[in-house]
Amino acid sequence: MSTTPLKSDAGPALRPAGLLEVRDLNIGFRSGRTVRPVVEDVSLALAPGECLALVGESGSGKSVTARALLGLNAANAVISAGKLEVLGTDVAKASERSLRSLRGKKIGYILQDALVSLDPLRTIGQEIDEALRAHGVRSATERAARTEAALLEAGIDDPQVRIRQRSGELSGGLRQRALIAQATVLNPALVIADEPTTALDATVQAQILTLLKSFKDKGRGLIIISHDLAVVAELADEVAVMKSGRIVESGRTAEVLTNPQHAYTQALLDAIPSPRKTAGRNDQPVPPSSDTTVVATTPDTTAVTTAVTTTPDTDQAGSNITSPAKTGQRPSELDPNAPALQATGLFKSYPQPGGGSRQVVRDVSFTLERGRTLGIVGESGSGKSTTARIALGLSRADGGTVTLGGLQWSGILEKERRRHRPDIQLVNQDPLSSFDPRFTVERVLGDALHAGGIGTRSDRTDRAAALLDQVGLPRDVLRRRPLTLSGGQRQRVAIARALATEPQVLLLDEPVSALDVSIQAQVLDLLEDLQRRLGLSYLFISHDLGVIQQVSDEVLVLKDGQTVEYGDAYDIFTNPRHEYTQQLLAAVPALPQRANKTTGGPA
Amino acid sequence: MSTTTTSTGPTAHTELPRTTASKGALPLVILKRTLGSLFVLWAAVTVAFFVLRLVPGDPVKVILGPNASSPSPATLASIREEFGLNQPLVLQYLDYLTGLLQGDLGTSYVFKVPVLEILGPQILPTLQLAGLAMVFAWAMALAFTLLTVGRSPVLEALGRSVEVLFASVPQFWAGIVLLVIFAVVLGWFPVAGNDGFAALVLPSLALAIPLAGFIAQVTRTSFEEALVQPFVLSARARGLSDWSVRIRHVLRHALLPGLTLSAWAIGSLVSAAVVVEVIFARQGLGRSLVDAITSRDLPITLAVVLIIAAVYIIVNLIVDVLYRVVDPRVQEEPA
Numbered sequence: 003m004s005t006t007p008l009k010s011d012a013g014p015a016l017r018p019a020g021l022l023e024v025r026d027l028n029i030g031f032r033s034g035r036t037v038r039p040v041v042e043d044v045s046l047a048l049a050p051g052e053c054l055a056l057v058g059e060s061g062s063g064k065s066v067t068a069r070a071l072l073g074l075n076a077a078n079a080v081i082s083a084g085k086l087e088v089l090g091t092d093v094a095k096a097s098e099r100s101l102r103s104l105r106g107k108k109i110g111y112i113l114q115d116a117l118v119s120l121d122p123l124r125t126i127g128q129e130i131d132e133a134l135r136a137h138g139v140r141s142a143t144e145r146a147a148r149t150e151a152a153l154l155e156a157g158i159d160d161p162q163v164r165i166r167q168r169s170g171e172l173s174g175g176l177r178q179r180a181l182i183a184q185a186t187v188l189n190p191a192l193v194i195a196d197e198p199t200t201a202l203d204a205t206v207q208a209q210i211l212t213l214l215k216s217f218k219d220k221g222r223g224l225i226i227i228s229h230d231l232a233v234v235a236e237l238a239d240e241v242a243v244m245k246s247g248r249i250v251e252s253g254r255t256a257e258v259l260t261n262p263q264h265a266y267t268q269a270l271l272d273a274i275p276s277p278r279k280t281a282g283r284n285d286q287p288v289p290p291s292s293d294t295t296v297v298a299t300t301p302d303t304t305a306v307t308t309a310v311t312t313t314p315d316t317d318q319a320g321s322n323i324t325s326p327a328k329t330g331q332r333p334s335e336l337d338p339n340a341p342a343l344q345a346t347g348l349f350k351s352y353p354q355p356g357g358g359s360r361q362v363v364r365d366v367s368f369t370l371e372r373g374r375t376l377g378i379v380g381e382s383g384s385g386k387s388t389t390a391r392i393a394l395g396l397s398r399a400d401g402g403t404v405t406l407g408g409l410q411w412s413g414i415l416e417k418e419r420r421r422h423r424p425d426i427q428l429v430n431q432d433p434l435s436s437f438d439p440r441f442t443v444e445r446v447l448g449d450a451l452h453a454g455g456i457g458t459r460s461d462r463t464d465r466a467a468a469l470l471d472q473v474g475l476p477r478d479v480l481r482r483r484p485l486t487l488s489g490g491q492r493q494r495v496a497i498a499r500a501l502a503t504e505p506q507v508l509l510l511d512e513p514v515s516a517l518d519v520s521i522q523a524q525v526l527d528l529l530e531d532l533q534r535r536l537g538l539s540y541l542f543i544s545h546d547l548g549v550i551q552q553v554s555d556e557v558l559v560l561k562d563g564q565t566v567e568y569g570d571a572y573d574i575f576t577n578p579r580h581e582y583t584q585q586l587l588a589a590v591p592a593l594p595q596r597a598n599k600t601t602g603g604p605a
Numbered sequence: 606m607s608t609t610t611t612s613t614g615p616t617a618h619t620e621l622p623r624t625t626a627s628k629g630a631l632p633l634v635i636l637k638r639t640l641g642s643l644f645v646l647w648a649a650v651t652v653a654f655f656v657l658r659l660v661p662g663d664p665v666k667v668i669l670g671p672n673a674s675s676p677s678p679a680t681l682a683s684i685r686e687e688f689g690l691n692q693p694l695v696l697q698y699l700d701y702l703t704g705l706l707q708g709d710l711g712t713s714y715v716f717k718v719p720v721l722e723i724l725g726p727q728i729l730p731t732l733q734l735a736g737l738a739m740v741f742a743w744a745m746a747l748a749f750t751l752l753t754v755g756r757s758p759v760l761e762a763l764g765r766s767v768e769v770l771f772a773s774v775p776q777f778w779a780g781i782v783l784l785v786i787f788a789v790v791l792g793w794f795p796v797a798g799n800d801g802f803a804a805l806v807l808p809s810l811a812l813a814i815p816l817a818g819f820i821a822q823v824t825r826t827s828f829e830e831a832l833v834q835p836f837v838l839s840a841r842a843r844g845l846s847d848w849s850v851r852i853r854h855v856l857r858h859a860l861l862p863g864l865t866l867s868a869w870a871i872g873s874l875v876s877a878a879v880v881v882e883v884i885f886a887r888q889g890l891g892r893s894l895v896d897a898i899t900s901r902d903l904p905i906t907l908a909v910v911l912i913i914a915a916v917y918i919i920v921n922l923i924v925d926v927l928y929r930v931v932d933p934r935v936q937e938e939p940a
Contacts (some may be wrong), residue, residue, distance in 0.1 A: 119835040133843040560871035
């Protein structure tokens with residue numbers, strides 16, 4: 003009842019008691035003489051106690067729209083609207099002074115990542131105090147009391163300790179709660195949360211969602227901005243799907259998510275990682291050098307053409323793919339019959355600043371069979387990354403052994419290890435920082451080929467181009483620099499670089515966590531396709547259970563450095579035995595079942 | 606659209622800025638720094654001592670003065686004896702070090718009195734000069750930053766140009782221009798001398814102008830960086846005014862690199878003081894140094910080098926402490 007669908011008759015349907023009334027909002031950014039439109043003809047409404055979700059991928063105009071409600075757009079923003087009224091104030095015309103009395107007091111605005119959204123040099127007590135002071139709470143004792151109350155309301159149990167700490171000293175969950183407390187200390191009637199749970203672990207995310215839900219019960223209006231449809235399903239009453247600055251579909255959440263009308267909404271829903279449909283994959287070991295003819299990596303044409311027109315991430319693969327496995331330049335000494343990677347009884351501890359040491363990995367063992375994917379899942383601090391570093395031979399374990407393709411991999415000199423380094427490669431979460439920004443893609447790939455001792459100087463360009471074909475990137479990417487590529491393209495280049503040395507094992511550390519859902523789906527499809535074609539083995543690390551569930555054959559669940567559960571992915575996800583795994587699974591927000599998955603949209 | 610830039614921005618800022626500050630608890634740092642400082646002082650003295658001795662020419666001629674005509678070998682020998690110049694160089698060096706430890710900086714070759722008696726009265730005026738110059742430089746740099754960064758393109762460009770102009774002005778030229786305009790033409794300040802605060806203003810400004818340009822360029826960059834951080838948006842969304850956000854949040858982040866620069870600058874200010882002390886005919890270490898070098902008065906030269914080194918060390922220690930006040934994260938060991 004709160005969102006006005008764009009196409010329907012706008013005015014009369016609105017409830018006068020609404021918290022906001024936005025009609026035909028247009029926002030553009032001026033650069034030089036031209037104005038680039040970012041938001042076009044957006045209309046929104048919201049009733050107290052309800053939650054409206056703005057959904058869309060990066061660049062769709064969600065955040066720009068939300069900031070317009072507070073009058074917080076950049077100086078070069080050009081805003082026009084049929085109506086832009088928030089809590090009785092005409093934001094488009096209001097003075098800076100009256101906007102300031104709106105911000106914080108009547109509208110609470112919560113940004114994404116509390117580590118950077120709270121001043122890292124100040125304590126959270128100072129940050130909350132500042133909000134009270136800005137809105138004329140003179141008495142210091144009253145401010146102190148209200149600060150404490152706000153922290154308690156946000157679910158922080160020991161406010162007296164926390165007010166003296168800075169955001170950098172708090173855990174992710176506490177930090178996010180502190181961020182929420184500073185935005186809601188003045189009891190605003192409207193709370194806007196921009197990606198409030200994106201960077202959080204599953205269980206923490208569930209707690210924050212519960213907290214936000216409680217705001218609705220207190221009669222506050224809530225606007226959340228998210229690209230995560232599962233979060234939206236959990237929280238929102240109304241949803242507005244944005245694409246390229248326009249609302250393409252809106253309505254009651256249950257209706258939109260179970261019966262999406264627009265192709266873009268369907269594409270977004272399809273892109274959500276889903277578990278493997280069967281347990282059967284286990285019984286079909288992949289032939290290592292399968293001569294399977296080229297399978298198009300293009301995942302879902304609708305997803306590509308409709309979902310990502312803003313990012314030039316379109317798949318161009320499917321043609322002229324050459325497999326480096328077939329060109330076979332680099333003889334590998336790995337035993338083809340041994341497990342690709344095997345760890346037995348790993349231990350690792352780090353010394354603590356105040357003396358003593360902290361055990362980060364405790365007796366972790368796993369076996370990654372050839373051509374298969376082992377997913378390692380756990381929350382931050384669970385020892386995932388340390389395990390990965392040990393597996394890569396970058397960190398020395400205190401105890402335990404690692405073998406790579408039957409060869410001793412731990413406890414040997416780096417000099418001996420270097421010979422086999424090409425066999426195991428890493429793909430990071432954020433490829434950008436792992437590229438030299440001055441290098442072109444051609445040089446990035448050329449360097450990797452050189453490191454793997456593959457090809458000659460003259461044929462490296464051809465090889466680099468072949469690598470790009472393999473990851474579905476056009477050849478003109480060769481001359482570009484990483485900074486000018488989109489997130490999805492960068493990750494493809496990172497994968498191409500990892501493939502350059504013709505490895506047998508890829509260690510994928512949160513490879514899709516920084517990507518939008520539809521791009522994420524494409525990259526996951528690419529990885530699966532590469533595995534099938536090249537017989538690669540993946541050690542796949544993620545905090546995202548959905549992703550792990552989609553890609554893994556086996557799963558290793560870590561908590562506090564210890565193995566909680568290890569075994570067949572299908573078994574673990576359908577029948578988790580350990581309490582912690584059950585908690586993790588329960589914490590993942592679930593989407594309602596879709597009624598008409600096959601019904602075509604108007605595309 | 607924004608996808609190409611998103612991952613580069615905010616995250617970088619949460620890491621500790623690159624600083625000269627040492628990590629760890631304050632008392633420990635001060636202890637470590639003090640021990641290190643003693644070593645630096647010793648090294649400065651040693652290098653200066655031997656380098657100055659390498660300069661050709663006989664110190665005895667300096668001691669006798671320009672008017673002495675062909676002294677007898679007996680006179681020369683007695684002077685060598687008196688100033689310890691007849692001993693091997695290493696012994697002279699050890700003698701000097703022993704003297705230093707007892708607070709004796711030696712005897713001036715030219716004035717024949719203990720060095721401290723000559724330099725003592727010069728130290729304070731120079732420190733006042735350098736100190737006030739630092740205050741002026743920061744005041745100007747902060748004014749530029751707060752008034753022009755993140756404002757209209759015209760103001761930004763203006764701020765930038767003025768900074769470059771300031772940074773490229775030589776101190777002696779600034780001194781002469783200030784002298785002509787404010788002392789000679791307008792008569793607002795005394796032309797020369799050491800009398801009171803008024804006489805201090807123009808020389809300090811002459812030193813401060815180029816430094817203000819440097820500091821402002823550094824703070825501008827970090828201010829720009831901090832201004833686009835999400836925590837600034839959070840603060841504005843709490844209802845803070847633009848000025849409160851700038852002063853309470855952004856400025857603090859912008860100060861850090863400027864502080865590092867200041868630690869370096871104060872040392873150079875003491876030596877740059879030479880120029881303005883000459884122009885404004887002020888007393889001070891700078892003038893003493895120039896006089897000592899031209900007259901080859903080694904003990905005084907050595908003492909000035911020592912004092913500048915000491916000032917430099919003390920200021921660095923102070924900046925290290927200030928750093929902790931501005932950025933409490935320095936104190937923590939990385940987890």
